[in-house]
Amino acid sequence: MDKQTITIYDVAREANVSMATVSRVVNGNQNVKPATRKKVLEVIDRLDYRPNAVARGLASKKTTTVGVVIPDVSNTFFSSLARGIDDVATMYKYNIILANSDGNDQKEINVLNTLLAKQVDGIIFMGHHITEEIRGEFSRSKTPVVLSGSIDPDHQVGSVNIDYKEATSDSVSLLAENGHKKIAFISGSLLDPINGKMRLEGYKKALKSAGIKYSEGLIFESEYNYKAGETLATRILNSGATAAFISDDELAVGILNGLTDAGVNVPDDFEIITSNNSLLTEIARPRLSSITQPLYDIGAVSMRLLTKMMNKEEVEEKTIILPYTISKKDSTK
Amino acid sequence: MDKQTITIYDVAREANVSMATVSRVVNGNQNVKPATRKKVLEVIDRLDYRPNAVARGLASKKTTTVGVVIPDVSNTFFSSLARGIDDVATMYKYNIILANSDGNDQKEINVLNTLLAKQVDGIIFMGHHITEEIRGEFSRSKTPVVLSGSIDPDHQVGSVNIDYKEATSDSVSLLAENGHKKIAFISGSLLDPINGKMRLEGYKKALKSAGIKYSEGLIFESEYNYKAGETLATRILNSGATAAFISDDELAVGILNGLTDAGVNVPDDFEIITSNNSLLTEIARPRLSSITQPLYDIGAVSMRLLTKMMNKEEVEEKTIILPYTISKKDSTK
DNA sequence: CTGAAAGCGCTAACAT
DNA sequence: ATGTTAGCGCTTTCAG
Numbered sequence: 001m002d003k004q005t006i007t008i009y010d011v012a013r014e015a016n017v018s019m020a021t022v023s024r025v026v027n028g029n030q031n032v033k034p035a036t037r038k039k040v041l042e043v044i045d046r047l048d049y050r051p052n053a054v055a056r057g058l059a060s061k062k063t064t065t066v067g068v069v070i071p072d073v074s075n076t077f078f079s080s081l082a083r084g085i086d087d088v089a090t091m092y093k094y095n096i097i098l099a100n101s102d103g104n105d106q107k108e109i110n111v112l113n114t115l116l117a118k119q120v121d122g123i124i125f126m127g128h129h130i131t132e133e134i135r136g137e138f139s140r141s142k143t144p145v146v147l148s149g150s151i152d153p154d155h156q157v158g159s160v161n162i163d164y165k166e167a168t169s170d171s172v173s174l175l176a177e178n179g180h181k182k183i184a185f186i187s188g189s190l191l192d193p194i195n196g197k198m199r200l201e202g203y204k205k206a207l208k209s210a211g212i213k214y215s216e217g218l219i220f221e222s223e224y225n226y227k228a229g230e231t232l233a234t235r236i237l238n239s240g241a242t243a244a245f246i247s248d249d250e251l252a253v254g255i256l257n258g259l260t261d262a263g264v265n266v267p268d269d270f271e272i273i274t275s276n277n278s279l280l281t282e283i284a285r286p287r288l289s290s291i292t293q294p295l296y297d298i299g300a301v302s303m304r305l306l307t308k309m310m311n312k313e314e315v316e317e318k319t320i321i322l323p324y325t326i327s328k329k330d331s332t333k
Numbered sequence: 334m335d336k337q338t339i340t341i342y343d344v345a346r347e348a349n350v351s352m353a354t355v356s357r358v359v360n361g362n363q364n365v366k367p368a369t370r371k372k373v374l375e376v377i378d379r380l381d382y383r384p385n386a387v388a389r390g391l392a393s394k395k396t397t398t399v400g401v402v403i404p405d406v407s408n409t410f411f412s413s414l415a416r417g418i419d420d421v422a423t424m425y426k427y428n429i430i431l432a433n434s435d436g437n438d439q440k441e442i443n444v445l446n447t448l449l450a451k452q453v454d455g456i457i458f459m460g461h462h463i464t465e466e467i468r469g470e471f472s473r474s475k476t477p478v479v480l481s482g483s484i485d486p487d488h489q490v491g492s493v494n495i496d497y498k499e500a501t502s503d504s505v506s507l508l509a510e511n512g513h514k515k516i517a518f519i520s521g522s523l524l525d526p527i528n529g530k531m532r533l534e535g536y537k538k539a540l541k542s543a544g545i546k547y548s549e550g551l552i553f554e555s556e557y558n559y560k561a562g563e564t565l566a567t568r569i570l571n572s573g574a575t576a577a578f579i580s581d582d583e584l585a586v587g588i589l590n591g592l593t594d595a596g597v598n599v600p601d602d603f604e605i606i607t608s609n610n611s612l613l614t615e616i617a618r619p620r621l622s623s624i625t626q627p628l629y630d631i632g633a634v635s636m637r638l639l640t641k642m643m644n645k646e647e648v649e650e651k652t653i654i655l656p657y658t659i660s661k662k663d664s665t666k
Numbered sequence: 667c668t669g670a671a672a673g674c675g676c677t678a679a680c681a682t
Numbered sequence: 683a684t685g686t687t688a689g690c691g692c693t694t695t696c697a698g
Contacts, residue, residue: 007675018685023677033683053451054390055675058690063387065430065451073406074416074629083407086433095447097398098431100419114428118386118398226612253616260618279559283586285593285618296407340691351669356693364667388691391674 006049015043026051057119065095066122066306067115071103075224076278077248077295078126081148084299085124092307094121105131112137122310124148124302125157128192144309146318148302149295151193158309158318160302164194167291167324168202168245171273174326175243176210178271178333183212184241186220186232186251199247222251229254233262243271249280249290256284256331272331286330294322339382348376359384390452398428399455399639400448404436408557409611410581410628411459414481417632418457425640427454438464445470455639457481457632458490461525477642479651481635482628484526491642491651493635497527500624500657501535501578504606507659508576509543511604511666516545517574519553519565519584532580555584562587566595576604582613582623589617589664605664619663627655 008026012019017040024032025040032040043049057063068085070078086096097120099111108127112134115123122144125134130152138145138157146158175183185203190196200219207214217239222228229251236244236255246252252274256266264270266286274281274290281288301320308315341359345352350373357365358373365373376382390396401418403411419429430453432444441460445467448456455477458467463485471478471490479491508516518536523529533552540547550572555561562584569577569588579585585607589599597603599619607614607623614621634653641648 009675019676020678020686021684024684027677031683036683050446050450052391052675053447054387054396055690056677057387058385058391058692059675059677061677061690068431072416073419074409074412076407076409076412079407079409079412082431083405083433086406086431090433095430095432095451097428098401098415098419099428100416100423113383114386117383118428226615250612257616257618279583280613280616282559283590283613283616285590342691352692353669353671353694354667357668360693366667369667385691388674389693391676392691392693394674394693 006047011043011049015040063119063121064093065097065120067097067120068124069099069101069111070126071101077276080295081299084296085303088300088303103128108134116141122306126150146302146306149298155319158305160298160320162293162322162324164198165202168199169206170326171291172203172206172245175271180243181212182241184218184236184244186244187247188224190221224248224251226250226254230258233258246274249274249276249278252288253280253284267331267333277327289329289332290327292325292327298322339380344376344382348373396452396454397426398430398453400430400453401457402432402434402444403459404434410609413628414632417629418636421633421636436461441467449474455643457635459483477639479635479639482631488652491638493631493653495626495655495657497531498535501532502539503659504624505536505539505578508604513576514545515574517551517569517577519577520580521557523554557581557584559583559587563591566591579607582607582609582611585621586613586617600664600666610660622662622665623660625658625660
């Protein structure tokens with residue numbers, strides 16, 4: 001890997017000091033006489049010396065690298081989180097090893113293991129659900145872990161999220177207040193803690209306080225993509241629903257376009273509220289009303305939390321809930 | 334960083350062999366008696382031994398990680414490339430250190446240096462332009478570099494792209510064939526090699542063969558985002574253009590919506606052809622006709638090329654051009 | 667087929 | 683303030 005052959009030893013020799021001293025100036029240790037420091041820096045510059053981070057990692061047991069497990073970088077939801085993560089990582093001098101898992105349990109395990117083998121100082125994990133096996137790996141590794149935009153059922157590791165239950169409840173209530181009695185709940189797998197537990201609970205809560213009875217027929221599980229939405233549109237109409245809460249923007253736009261193509265007018269005949277307030281909600285016509293999740297911030301805060309954990313600082317609360325808002329646009333009245 | 338204290342030495346002792354032998358079985362060296370291998374594997378499993386990749390990297394001078402410099406992960410254009418990169422990286426047992434550069438020259442240099450300090454085995458670079466300084470770093474580092482979706486003016490490093498000039502020319506010709514005389518060219522900075530040289534050349538070429546004279550007034554430089562597009566719409570109308578080639582989808586949708594909101598009917602009054610065929614072109618109404626770039630493949634092929642270079646295999650051609658197509662949808666007639 | 671031993675380049679006590 | 687000396691955990695000759 002290394003092509004440069006200039007080591008700390010070369011610098012030491014050229015500067016007539018010991019490698020310890022060179023190491024000190026490289027690491028900003030104050031116990032170095034200014035004159036010596038200057039001399040060393042001059043040699044470092046002249047020789048174009050670049051400390052070998054691998055050797056450093058081996059000796060110090062710190063790699064200043066954190067592993068990021070992500071279902072899919074090309075999904076804007078996750079890449080927004082990733083951007084927040086990388087920005088604060090950079091701020092704290094860490095680098096990111098990014099690994100796609102496809103949300104696949106086995107891959108998650110594999111990836112986690114290679115990350116740990118690479119001695120990352122910490123891990124940020126994104127995924128729709130945390131399997132028992134993954135949780136087991138987390139606990140026996142001692143490497144700090146933070147879940148970003150994912151729920152940890154028993155708060156063993158750090159996590160940063162919004163309050164999905166409340167956000168969903170608020171959204172559904174908004175629909176209920178507009179007079180809808182048949183409100184569809186359209187989401188990913190109900191087996192996921194966020195979709196199945198938090199969101200569905202929020203949905204039910206809103207129905208309850210609006211005095212609407214829950215009906216299985218209005219619950220739709222779908223993949224999170226545009227095509228799935230287009231296809232789903234007619235099924236939703238057939239269910240008799242006149243409004244829908246949707247947990248993914250791409251899916252929501254698919255449904256919106258599917259509905260529109262079927263001659264349904266949104267919001268006059270059907271109201272929609274989606275969940276991520278991504279650019280898609282702005283592009284769609286009508287523009288989609290949506291929960292606004294601070295995705296970038298969730299990523300940024302996750303990384304900040306992780307830096308504290310890696311630094312062994314005391315963290316008062318490692319389950320962080322960030323605020324959300326509801327952005328009313330043109331798909332609701 | 335490491336919490337596990339089980340080293341190769343522990344395994345060696347437990348298995349009554351030398352660490353050299355353990356190393357051999359871990360690395361799949363064939364010179365190990367099956368019985369010995371079995372015994373070692375059994376101990377590895379029992380002790381839950383996981384080789385320390387950092388130590389391995391120091392000793393072998395190979396980190397099996399590659400650095401990826403990306404302007405912005407949260408931009409779908411780049412994250413699509415990134416996904417292709419990571420998938421083949423995984424396939425070849427490499428990991429990815431992802432670093433955002435914001436397309437900022439200084440950050441690119443910084444990031445490149447920390448990547449090299451981390452002893453990455455290779456680098457994939459994405460960016461709109463390659464500065465002299467960056468090129469200088471590339472050449473003196475000896476670490477293999479591949480540009481993904483970026484042009485290298487003098488083919489010093491590997492690169493994977495489509496033929497931007499031809500793709501643009503084809504698109505503009507399509508517009509010209511539909512009878513348009515005033516075709517706008519809307520792109521990012523003309524100082525970028527791709528936008529300024531390749532694409533603009535393609536545009537001019539198409540005009541020429543259609544017998545249309547080039548006019549400065551139809552050239553628009555813009556940022557690549559939705560809002561910029563909306564704003565730009567009226568200026569484009571005022572230019573007298575009746576069709577436009579646009580080099581970014583988000584920008585294109587902004588222009589489309591801006592035009593539509595201004596009462597212009599696309600494609601009857603104005604035709605549009607954009608460049609990335611992303612999901613946005615599908616979501617927009619009317620759906621946008623577009624050049625289809627194999628983004629995922631560009632990333633995948635880049636990484637594949639890099640693996641060859643890292644492996645010191647002979648590569649016949651390190652400047653790879655992938656095919657594109659033109660996908661006609663509803664924004665052209 | 668297996669072991670011994672010398673590093674890889676750097677950090678971190680421990681001395682001085 | 684600076685130098686000495688062990689390692690960090692693993693790969694890799696070189697012997698045998």
